[in-house]
Amino acid sequence: MDATFTAEQEEIRRTLRELLLKRCGPEEVRTAVRTEGGYDSALWETLAQQLGLPGLAFPEAYGGVGCSVTELALASEELGRSLAPSPLLATAVLAAPLLLALGSEDQRAALLPRIASGELTAALAVPGASLTIALGLTGDNRGDWAGGGRAGGVQARRTDDGWRLYGQADQVLDGHSAGLLLVAAHTGGFARSRTLLFLVRDSLGRVGSGGSPGATRVRLTSLDETRSQARVQLRDVEAELLGEEGESSDVAGVLASVGDSAAAVLAAEAVGAADRVLERTVEYVKQREQFGRAIGSFQAVKHRLADLYVQVQAARSAAYYAAWATAAGEERVGGLALAQALEALRITSSEAVQLHGGIGFTWEHEAHLYFKRAAGDELLFGPVHRLREHAADAARLFGGGEVAV
Numbered sequence: 001m002d003a004t005f006t007a008e009q010e011e012i013r014r015t016l017r018e019l020l021l022k023r024c025g026p027e028e029v030r031t032a033v034r035t036e037g038g039y040d041s042a043l044w045e046t047l048a049q050q051l052g053l054p055g056l057a058f059p060e061a062y063g064g065v066g067c068s069v070t071e072l073a074l075a076s077e078e079l080g081r082s083l084a085p086s087p088l089l090a091t092a093v094l095a096a097p098l099l100l101a102l103g104s105e106d107q108r109a110a111l112l113p114r115i116a117s118g119e120l121t122a123a124l125a126v127p128g129a130s131l132t133i134a135l136g137l138t139g140d141n142r143g144d145w146a147g148g149g150r151a152g153g154v155q156a157r158r159t160d161d162g163w164r165l166y167g168q169a170d171q172v173l174d175g176h177s178a179g180l181l182l183v184a185a186h187t188g189g190f191a192r193s194r195t196l197l198f199l200v201r202d203s204l205g206r207v208g209s210g211g212s213p214g215a216t217r218v219r220l221t222s223l224d225e226t227r228s229q230a231r232v233q234l235r236d237v238e239a240e241l242l243g244e245e246g247e248s249s250d251v252a253g254v255l256a257s258v259g260d261s262a263a264a265v266l267a268a269e270a271v272g273a274a275d276r277v278l279e280r281t282v283e284y285v286k287q288r289e290q291f292g293r294a295i296g297s298f299q300a301v302k303h304r305l306a307d308l309y310v311q312v313q314a315a316r317s318a319a320y321y322a323a324w325a326t327a328a329g330e331e332r333v334g335g336l337a338l339a340q341a342l343e344a345l346r347i348t349s350s351e352a353v354q355l356h357g358g359i360g361f362t363w364e365h366e367a368h369l370y371f372k373r374a375a376g377d378e379l380l381f382g383p384v385h386r387l388r389e390h391a392a393d394a395a396r397l398f399g400g401g402e403v404a405v
Contacts, residue, residue: 009071013077016051017078024084026369029083029084029085033228038174038219044118045118053092055116057071057092058116062112070323072092073264073323074323076088076269080273081273081276083226087177089173090175095178095180096115104244107199107240121179122180125154126183127168132386134255135258136252136390137263144186153185155186156187162238163238165200165234165236167233169231171220177228180201185198199239200215200234215233217233222376224375224377263322263337263387264319265323266341267323267340270338270342271315271316271341277367278309285305295355308351318337318341319341321333321337322334335388336387336388348374350374352370353368353371
């Protein structure tokens with residue numbers, strides 16, 4: 001592994017940091033999350049059309065830049081520093097890789113260039129609150145999380161004119177604003193039970209009101225406003241199978257692979273947030289005085305900050321390794337990196353609130369935004385102990401069998 005960044009990678013980080021410092025401060029974040037889409041559409045247009053962020057890890061044949069998960073992780077680290085709300089995670093990290101891996105050539109050619117340009121956003125919808133299981137991060141995704149033929153979940157039924165979907169998906173990231181839905185649904189009943197992925201779209205690539213009849217999307221009130229979530233209800237909704245009809249594909253395996261790369265990107269994003277909130281805390285303790293001296297000069301405060309620094313740097317190393325390993329084809333490393341990064345962000349943001357004193361508890365200060373990001377991400381993609389437990393089970397560390405190397 002080469003731990004140094006290339007000139008292109010450094011340029012991605014520098015350009016993004018400069019742009020976000022100018023256009024995505026705490027007040028801009030608060031304004032953006034209260035818009036209908038939940039993000040600054042003008043900033044998203046700049047990120048997409050001028051910097052090519054949605055297509056950063058796409059092949060050039062589909063309008064992408066041709067980079068890897070490593071570059072996408074570095075970009076996400078900068079977005080995490082500012083808590084910039086955007087559809088990048090839902091579109092480029094979760095939905096687009098599934099479309100690239102499982103879609104037919106016609107589907108890829110029609111949709112991926114529009115996603116790469118930022119014209120079209122997408123979201124992955126899985127039944128209930130099963131996102132981390134579907135991605136193979138906290139459990140085996142070859143089970144019946146998509147419904148298993150029972151009431152609940154999302155069911156797909158074959159008709160004379162195509163496929164129809166029924167059911168409900170919660171915790172759909174950016175599901176209220178996405179122009180394209182990738183829906184995981186159960187089909188085949190008990191005899192031929194399987195989970196497939198479907199596209200829900202109309203001729204303009206929109207769903208919900210004015211789009212596909214029977215699809216209702218409601219934006220949810222979430223703990224972390226910078227990470228928009230929606231509930232998607234499907235009632236006899238027309239859908240298109242992702243991939244070719246009659247082709248057998250390992251949907252669970254592809255979901256797990258995408259989950260591993262998504263975990264690496266999320267880990268880098270969490271490290272960016274933890275690093276920024278630590279920087280802000282260090283700046284503050286140098287200025288706040290108590291007993292006639294800056295509180296940062298007290299040994300107890302120095303020790304706490306030193307511990308946080310070590311934890312953030314360790315999480316950064318794990319996130320960078322996971323991004324590199326995923327790009328190199330190594331599997332089952334993203335979950336552990338994500339666990340370490342989420343833990344570092346939780347502890348760092350909690351200490352930030354404490355060390356900021358009274359102002360750290362107020363709505364006016366940005367510390368609470370990082371604390372909510374930490375809590376919200378652990379609810380969505382964790383908890384940390386489940387991520388580690390599943391990684392240990394996958395490696396057979398405590399099963400009494402041979403340890404996987």
